[in-house]
Amino acid sequence: MALPLVVAAVLTAATAQQDTLARLTGTVSASKNGRPLADVMVSVKGTDALHVTDSTGAFAIERIPAGRHTLRLAWHDRVSEDYQVAVGAGQAIQLAILLDVGSVELAPIVVEATSTDAILSLAGFYQRRNKGFGRFVTGEDIERRKPANLSAMLTTSGITMRCVRTACYPTRYTSGRRCAVPVFLDGLRVEAYDIDNIPPTDVLGIEVYRQGADTPAEFSRWSADCGAVLIWTKN
Numbered sequence: 001m002a003l004p005l006v007v008a009a010v011l012t013a014a015t016a017q018q019d020t021l022a023r024l025t026g027t028v029s030a031s032k033n034g035r036p037l038a039d040v041m042v043s044v045k046g047t048d049a050l051h052v053t054d055s056t057g058a059f060a061i062e063r064i065p066a067g068r069h070t071l072r073l074a075w076h077d078r079v080s081e082d083y084q085v086a087v088g089a090g091q092a093i094q095l096a097i098l099l100d101v102g103s104v105e106l107a108p109i110v111v112e113a114t115s116t117d118a119i120l121s122l123a124g125f126y127q128r129r130n131k132g133f134g135r136f137v138t139g140e141d142i143e144r145r146k147p148a149n150l151s152a153m154l155t156t157s158g159i160t161m162r163c164v165r166t167a168c169y170p171t172r173y174t175s176g177r178r179c180a181v182p183v184f185l186d187g188l189r190v191e192a193y194d195i196d197n198i199p200p201t202d203v204l205g206i207e208v209y210r211q212g213a214d215t216p217a218e219f220s221r222w223s224a225d226c227g228a229v230l231i232w233t234k235n
Contacts, residue, residue, distance in 0.1 A: 021063040022087035026095030028057045028073070031204060032139045034126030037075065037099060045070040066091070075099065125205045125232055133214040137206040149196040150203065150231070157208045159229065161196065168194035170229055172210065179226035184219055186233055195231065205232045 028040045036057025043050035044064050051059040066089040073080045080099075087093050129136045135157050147153050151161045154170060159181060162171045170181045183193045207230035209215040215228045 020066055020089040022066050022090065023092045024059075024061040024064065024085070024087070024095065025092070026059060026097060028053050028059065028097045028099060029126070031098040031100045034098075034129075039075070040099070041072075041074040042097075043072045043074075045072050073097070073099065125207065125230075128207065128216055133209065133216075135208040135210075137208075139204045142200050142203055142206075147200050150198055150200055150206070151196050153200070153206065154195075154208060154229070157210065159208065161194070163194075168196070170195060172226065174211070174225055181226050182219070182228045184228060184230045186231070195229070198231065198233065202233050203231060204234055206230065 024042075024044070028037045028042065029035060030037055036053070036055070038053055038055045038057065040053040040057070040059075041050060042053065042059045042061065044061060046069070047064060049061045049064045051061050053059045064087065066087055068084060068086045071083045071085055073083075083097075085093060085095070125136070128134070137153055142153065145153070151159075151170070154160075157172075159170045159172045161168050162178070162180075170183065171178050172181055173179070183190050183195060185193065185198075207228075209219075209227040209229075211227050212220055212225050219228050219230065
């Protein structure tokens, strides 16, 4: 069974080695619940470089040649080797890898960023959930409840869809007025977006923030007092 993966890559400012070799570090987690995966073999195809993740899902591969490489991940009897990573001489790359261990198709999604603060991927979803702000709906929640549409998942958070002519958008009441809630799709702001256009089966996670003070800093510019809705998809 193949392992689809989501990877967020960060190129650090510091060099990994003083010579021409590079370094890969990171974590491997389950995409549905964010739990670290132990005993995942992470190797660089065509080299002897490999490492098996520990109980926290962490791995470190030292002193690999500069250039473009193919990562191979093996977990139990399942293997994936479709993520390409390019490293320069003396560079260090940090990876956050999410494995959909229950899928049978190999369909990698790659998100690359230039700094740790810029990673707006599902990996950040679980980090923000641990901070205790907002309401979080996981892929497992959606699979269990089987909602007809996404707006049905948000009604318990006090958010309803409002349509004016051909434009629909989520709203909530605050301080006696209706407030338009900003929507972010895979980390990007979308205007007047009808979230019910997204099939629930395509969603990996939803974050709902009911006020601006609770909204993460990278999204708070647009939230004001209305909060925000963040939707992370498989595409």
